[in-house]
Amino acid sequence: MRIGLLAIAGWLFGATVLAAGLVSPSTSSAASSGPQIGDCVIFREGGAGLVLRGPTYWLKGSVAGIARERRQLGLCxxxxxxxxxxxxxxxxxxxxxxxxxxxxxDSAPIDVEVIRLRVRVDDWETPWSHQHGTTGWLFRGQFLDQPLKKGAVIDMDAAWLEGCEAGR
Known part of the structure; x- marks a missing residue:
């Protein structure tokens, strides 16, 4: 039970930090409640080894839509x-x-608010073989089971993403 509660607390903390990081400081207080349409976001994966510590593979895009939903946590x-x-x-x-x-x-069902983002794909870098890196959510030009194409829109949980600068 302790591990499950720690996982939930970590996820909620990460989602809160992420949502705060997706908004630029110059936005109004009403807009500071989370990501905004047009924000640059990036999904990063890999690079956890001894030599390469930074993320190696990534998917970059812009927020095309935002949905908030309540979910009851179930078992993975x-x-x-x-x-x-x-x-x-x-x-x-x-x-x-x-x-x-x-x-x-053992506690009562836990409800959480989940922020889902529709991300318009701009660019990506994925491994193409097992020698390039362990297979993860990004592999062979795909995110999970969806092929990556410029302009394609992918539905993602905001907690998986980081804010970025559009020009970089």
Missing amino acids: PRLGKLASAYTAADRALLAAAMPCLEQES
Whole structure:
């Protein structure tokens, strides 16, 4: 139970920090409640090794739509295999269930607000083979099970994204 509550607390803290980081300081107080349409966002993955510490692979885009929804936390799907054996469909199933609990909780059901962003894809860098990096949510020109194309719109959880500058 402790691990599940810590995971929830970490996710909520990360979502709060992320939402604050997506808004520039010059925006009004009404707009400072989270990401805004047109904001530059980036999804980063990889680079956790001893030599490469920064994210190696990324997906960059702009916010095309925002939706807030209430979700009741459920258990994370159990796939019964090692993470290294997950397919793109397995990763998409896990991503759709997030945020979720690793273990059952004895407390009452927990409701959380989730901010979903529709991200218009501008650019990306993904690994193309297992030698380039471990397969993750970005692999062979795809995000999860969706092919990446400039201008395509992908639905994502705001907690997965960081703010960025559009020109970089």
